[in-house]
Amino acid sequence: MDHDFVEREQDRLLRELTGFLAIPSISALPDHATDCRRAADWLVAEFRRLGFPVVELLEGRGHPVVWAESPRVEGRPTLLVYGHYDVQPVDPLDEWVSPPFQATVRDGRLYARGAVDDKGQVFTLLKAYEAVRDADGLPPVNIRFIIEGEEESGGHAIDELLTREPERTTADAVVVADMGYYAPGLPAVYTALRGICYAEIHCRTLQRDLHSGSYGGVAPNAIETLVRILAGLKDESGEIHVPRVYKSVVPPTREELKTWKKLPFDKQEFLEHEVTGKALTGRKDFSILERIWALPTLEIHGIRGGFTGEGAKTVIPAAAVAKVSLRLVPGNTYEATLAALGKAVRRLAPRWADVEVRPVHGSDPVQVDVSHPAFGVLDEAFEEVVGKRTVSVRAGGSIPVVAKLGQGGAPVLLTGIGLPDDGLHSPNEKVDLQQVWDGIRVFGRFFEKMGENGRG
């Protein structure tokens, strides 16, 4: 590995990353379809520049998937490296200190939408590759990149692709660097990801909005009705009232629970600096890590209805809609949860309401066996660069495609360079630049070590 690469090239790297982050590739918003394609094109150009002989833009029904194969080096293992070039929406825009698509360094941190989720991590892997090429441009290990553009909005295209062409997942190991350290200085691999069941709840009580003066007190109010349904789906203690959602859960193993108890966890620090709230919520009979990693949860992501402009309008709204999702843990399935959510909503709906649960996207939870030797190789690389082996934890988030990426039987290394306070999906998302520079070294060494293993 070119050990001076990062020091020498830092200015250029920052410039390149800033360019990648400048593309507002928000996959959930149809208006940004062109931007998603621009981000894919940016990657295609980058792979070509790095001398990848195979670079494909795979078209599906959504945003394209970028596929790239490094020059073939015989007798070496093959890694499949996953990432996504799409980003979350940026609202509320007025809470950003600097514009979300104008990456800005403050205090060693780079602020931008996608800084860590996931463009910054994709970039780290690309530059790790660049750092370990030999004088002829050949890598120490065969690498295939698969970078999708719909991770934040359901991932239809990659799902269809890997269903149609499962041979693309044939590899010695899969790297998914869309995750983060458990804590500063403490890199991690993940043994489970939560699944998700994302849906809209539509509620209609009238054919048209009415005047609250003329009909207030007798006409069914769609917001009021929806509010009562939402309040009924989950109580203040954090318990979800969706049939069988807890009964189907496979609880964590004793060993997992033991490991989690030993993890450093400062509740006050977590509350003040990560959650930024006054109190934590959720089921008191479970630890905080269990609530995030091992329990299904229900969150309301958005609600809209009636008059929400400036000033006053005395309307009884005819319709209202909420966006909700359940995070799923091992034992839950997307299909069963969606059906149960529909049942719960219909049961809570009063006779004057027409309700409908419209699925938006979903994925099953994922479990990963971390006993494969590739995890040991990754540990060595982390130890060499940052002085710490990884801890095995779970994640509250969902990466829908992970199950598909592992279908070829290769171990899936869920890891990454993020930090807990990165604010992914929030205004002022950031990545610590030191994490990027370290990450380039860690993944570079991982590539080299995997290559050596293959040779040995």
Add this chain to the structure above:
Amino acid sequence: MDHDFVEREQDRLLRELTGFLAIPSISALPDHATDCRRAADWLVAEFRRLGFPVVELLEGRGHPVVWAESPRVEGRPTLLVYGHYDVQPVDPLDEWVSPPFQATVRDGRLYARGAVDDKGQVFTLLKAYEAVRDADGLPPVNIRFIIEGEEESGGHAIDELLTREPERTTADAVVVADMGYYAPGLPAVYTALRGICYAEIHCRTLQRDLHSGSYGGVAPNAIETLVRILAGLKDESGEIHVPRVYKSVVPPTREELKTWKKLPFDKQEFLEHEVTGKALTGRKDFSILERIWALPTLEIHGIRGGFTGEGAKTVIPAAAVAKVSLRLVPGNTYEATLAALGKAVRRLAPRWADVEVRPVHGSDPVQVDVSHPAFGVLDEAFEEVVGKRTVSVRAGGSIPVVAKLGQGGAPVLLTGIGLPDDGLHSPNEKVDLQQVWDGIRVFGRFFEKMGENGRG
């Protein structure tokens, strides 16, 4: 009265009304401030054309009030005629069959925002005046018009004006034609109007939005918290949980209750054609008319929080806001209700929430004594033109300025030409053109009869 006026001038009248309705004078939306002024200017031009010697545009801190005095006829009574030139917002725009500011006739009805509330009624009064002028342009009675531009958004300007210059309300009778018939063919006068207490409930649980993957299950969700507060303010039976809001109510008199029982009221017809819903809501221990006329109510007008765009965003929202109002009945006051609402919200808020109740506008309920002879004169006019005297009813709506208009001691005749299915404040607001033509005749005869009374 020029009895052929309406038949002869119908085409011109419709053209003029269409022009007035084309001005999008939405007082609640700051972007439409210029349009409000254009509507005021339209009235100023009209009063000048009708030969009013005094026409004033009275500036206050909001939209201007138009004041116009007819040529002085000695020995005749003076009427003060109130109306408003501002209209409600038009969203949801996509539910309008024809554009809201492009008045369109379908089946004898004129569809436009403001068609009946209140531009169509102001127009009716103006044209009644035009129809009863003599050859010299002199009216049969002295008329002062006071037309405000903030009825739909709190009415600050007129309130300040009439507080500062109470002498403007010195009159023999006040006409407020912002109301409607009780039923088709059954004109009405109103003995009480509900007051209103309109406020926003702001709820914040986090300093920033969070990712539901990382924090779902432990971070307090602002929408969920607000939803639970809203559900706690009113239960499914329609009972409001705001301190003293029922205890302070002065119930309707036995006579009122007797009159209301005799009114034609078809519950099924009301539900299907007016409410356009599947069931009525509210307190089962009161009749439907009592719920609308004699009980305070709480309605949620709008709610906003989190991600409400197209697609999916897995955010735990940090803040959410709802617009609500209580309609107030005799015995309730705006100030006491606002304080009680604040108390109720704070009591319902969990320890992790910062809540704030921000007043938007409010007014006390109004009671009107209908025993003054002017009501008999109005009855005669209605009987002559449409064959029916008025019934005494109440109204669920609020006209904040009514109390101020009556401060000079003159009887306030709350009446109008609307019909129950006009859809005021809704998409596809309309006015029946026959109601306008009849209204011109009714008010024309009322002006003449009031003039004759003054002479006699």
